[in-house]
Amino acid sequence: MRPLYGLFLLTFRELWAKKVVLGLFVISSLVLLVVTFALNLNVVEGSLQGLRLFGQEATPDPSANGQGASEGPQFTLTNVVVTVEAIVAGMAYWIGILLALFASASLFPELQAPGRVELLLSKPISRMQALLGHVLGVWVLVGILTVYLMGGTWLIMSIKSGVWHPRFLLSILLVVGMFAVMYAAVLLMGVWTESTALALIVSYGLIFVSLVLAGAESIGPLLGSVGRPVLWGLYHALPNFSEVTELVVRLARDDPISSWYPLWSSLAFGGVVYGVSGYWFVRRDF
Amino acid sequence: MPAAISVSDLSKTYRTGLLSRSTVKALRGVSLEVPKGEIFGLLGPNGAGKTTLVKILLGLVHRSGGTARLFGTPVQTPAARQRIGFLPENHQFPGFLTARQTLHVYGRLADVPQIRREEKIDELLRRVELYERRDTKVNTFSKGMLQRLGLAQALLNDPDLLFLDEPTSGVDPVGRRTLRDLVLELRDEGATIFLNSHLLSEVEKVCSGIAILRDGEVVRKGTIKELTAVERVYDLVSTPVPDDVLDDTVLRSSPDGTAPAPDLRAYRLQADDRATLNGVLDRLRAADVQIESITPLRRSLEDYFIDVVDPPDVDTTG
Numbered sequence: 001m002r003p004l005y006g007l008f009l010l011t012f013r014e015l016w017a018k019k020v021v022l023g024l025f026v027i028s029s030l031v032l033l034v035v036t037f038a039l040n041l042n043v044v045e046g047s048l049q050g051l052r053l054f055g056q057e058a059t060p061d062p063s064a065n066g067q068g069a070s071e072g073p074q075f076t077l078t079n080v081v082v083t084v085e086a087i088v089a090g091m092a093y094w095i096g097i098l099l100a101l102f103a104s105a106s107l108f109p110e111l112q113a114p115g116r117v118e119l120l121l122s123k124p125i126s127r128m129q130a131l132l133g134h135v136l137g138v139w140v141l142v143g144i145l146t147v148y149l150m151g152g153t154w155l156i157m158s159i160k161s162g163v164w165h166p167r168f169l170l171s172i173l174l175v176v177g178m179f180a181v182m183y184a185a186v187l188l189m190g191v192w193t194e195s196t197a198l199a200l201i202v203s204y205g206l207i208f209v210s211l212v213l214a215g216a217e218s219i220g221p222l223l224g225s226v227g228r229p230v231l232w233g234l235y236h237a238l239p240n241f242s243e244v245t246e247l248v249v250r251l252a253r254d255d256p257i258s259s260w261y262p263l264w265s266s267l268a269f270g271g272v273v274y275g276v277s278g279y280w281f282v283r284r285d286f
Numbered sequence: 287m288p289a290a291i292s293v294s295d296l297s298k299t300y301r302t303g304l305l306s307r308s309t310v311k312a313l314r315g316v317s318l319e320v321p322k323g324e325i326f327g328l329l330g331p332n333g334a335g336k337t338t339l340v341k342i343l344l345g346l347v348h349r350s351g352g353t354a355r356l357f358g359t360p361v362q363t364p365a366a367r368q369r370i371g372f373l374p375e376n377h378q379f380p381g382f383l384t385a386r387q388t389l390h391v392y393g394r395l396a397d398v399p400q401i402r403r404e405e406k407i408d409e410l411l412r413r414v415e416l417y418e419r420r421d422t423k424v425n426t427f428s429k430g431m432l433q434r435l436g437l438a439q440a441l442l443n444d445p446d447l448l449f450l451d452e453p454t455s456g457v458d459p460v461g462r463r464t465l466r467d468l469v470l471e472l473r474d475e476g477a478t479i480f481l482n483s484h485l486l487s488e489v490e491k492v493c494s495g496i497a498i499l500r501d502g503e504v505v506r507k508g509t510i511k512e513l514t515a516v517e518r519v520y521d522l523v524s525t526p527v528p529d530d531v532l533d534d535t536v537l538r539s540s541p542d543g544t545a546p547a548p549d550l551r552a553y554r555l556q557a558d559d560r561a562t563l564n565g566v567l568d569r570l571r572a573a574d575v576q577i578e579s580i581t582p583l584r585r586s587l588e589d590y591f592i593d594v595v596d597p598p599d600v601d602t603t604g
Contacts, residue, residue: 115376
């Protein structure tokens, strides 16, 4: 276990030494500072009487744009809390994952660089352990950053408002889980090509493709007999990164989830890709 | 008791190109044994298969056939690497770590418990003369300092077998001397050392046994003394030999020898068999010649190596 823990710590430290991760930490801290100090909720006996952002009154005027209070969204304390939490969750999901992939994409190719890989693999550690230690290190650091941002936001908003809805915390698992899925693609490209650029292109490409696949139901009928099964094949085989956004936001907003399928199919993709990466890494010559 | 390294009929074929259709045979049936406690040198020209052999022994490259064991344990199991240390030629440490942190990281990977690491790291940093720089980031280190730090990381687990790949490459003469002395100290402490080097003068100074690889095959192996001895040619140091005893075909003045004392002379003796040798010695004694020493003539390892890997063309036209 000691070598595995050693590689876990090394990966953790390498990632921490990257400026992008430090940047993510600083941005997260700024968000928490804004939520703490710049967002003021005027709560009287459990109901929201007013909202100020950076010292400016931000309470919506129900009569604005000809909307009556009964037609617009309810300006309640709970609504404000879940909206802030959903914004932070969406931000963590998209910006956080894209930046975390950018920060971590070079790690595995660097680990396999001549002069580094010999030092690692000549130790009494199996290649599977080496891969596992590395992957756990990346997951845990991203997990810590996500908990810091989203957990911190949840805690601050809950303390300020008195509205506690723990379901939001599940969205942290989704963010970390989907990062892990996308990191599988980065890892596979790293093992296969040792190219950081290609690893990023493929993982970002999968995210872009997921935006298209999210519209499969409306695009499918427009395609021919060949295109339709190909589209649905891709929909089921590739990660549904874009669709999982809705799950994250729904959890943050405390809305019901109609289908978890996009998450399960994405996790299955991740599992298969990690398996292939491991198989390849074990069989490779260095 | 198993040998430190035991290799039998080892082969490696690399598959390259589209669909892995091209093949390169890097090793062809290599068999080798390195006994414990020896400094063993692996020599060969570029592309001979030395690096492939070392990488197979370290589990970095998978063998295509044959067997390879370290202390009796097959090299493909991580346990085989429990008792070894390795200093790669162009190793790279994470630049953001200090010397001490680097050794902690690699010590942990080598399964060295923390308490042992704490003691061992300070001891090794002193031994490789880096203790004063222990808290300096390694990306500021010179090549020589990195080599010494690399050697320290290879010694963290008190290895019984140490692989050194071009350990003195790019190191200045003083650094080379320090590394050489360390290697000899380790040998004296009972470690087996497997040295892969192009610097034949270094190999000659420290190794007892060597193997020469060419085109993926072991073409020579043995002790340096055995291999570099010129068959049936001896250097003789004695009091002056009378002219009538000198015989140009058997005994003549040494072309490059200098006598160790004014009353002595150096000669070269070529005896095709034992009887001839004893005959010459009898004649010398009969002529009252006092023999100071008689030793087999040796070539330098470099000359021997070049003869083996690049033999002179033999004129067969008569």
